[in-house]
Amino acid sequence: MFTADILDCSVVGFDFEWELLESGAMFMGDPITLPMLTTTSTLELRSFPNKRGSQSSQATILVHHHLNFDINGDGCNTLDDLWTLFPFWNESYINDPNDDGLMSILDFMYINTDDAIPCP
Ligand SMILES: [Ca+2]
Numbered sequence: 001m002f003t004a005d006i007l008d009c010s011v012v013g014f015d016f017e018w019e020l021l022e023s024g025a026m027f028m029g030d031p032i033t034l035p036m037l038t039t040t041s042t043l044e045l046r047s048f049p050n051k052r053g054s055q056s057s058q059a060t061i062l063v064h065h066h067l068n069f070d071i072n073g074d075g076c077n078t079l080d081d082l083w084t085l086f087p088f089w090n091e092s093y094i095n096d097p098n099d100d101g102l103m104s105i106l107d108f109m110y111i112n113t114d115d116a117i118p119c120p
């Protein structure tokens with residue numbers, strides 16, 4: 001789920017328009033739920049405050065190159081997934097999230113750590 005936190009929403013009467021730039025798919029409302037992404041993608045949010053002009057902002061959504069969304073295989077996306085990768089810090093690693101062959105800080109940015117739902 002994505003929300004419009006990246007823009008000042010204190011003005012009443014905002015209309016939102018979201019576009020997944022790689023596909024051109026459009027989404028309306030706030031929040032929105034995106035389809036499952038299979039590649040790193042850019043989402044652009046355009047707002048139309050009180051029908052005067054527009055503002056826009058973009059966010060890059062990092063997607064694990066090998067589509068491994070649950071690093072430790074426990075069925076959840078939590079900090080435990082990051083801890084699973086820490087022992088490989090700065091080492092060669094096959095199937096690393098950004099697919100450059102080295103486990104670095106950039107790879108950790110690909111790991112979703114949503115602890116909102118207790119992991120079974
Ligand atoms: Ca996990």
Ligand SMILES: [Ca+2]
Nearest residue numbers: 096100102107
């Ligand atoms: Ca890497």
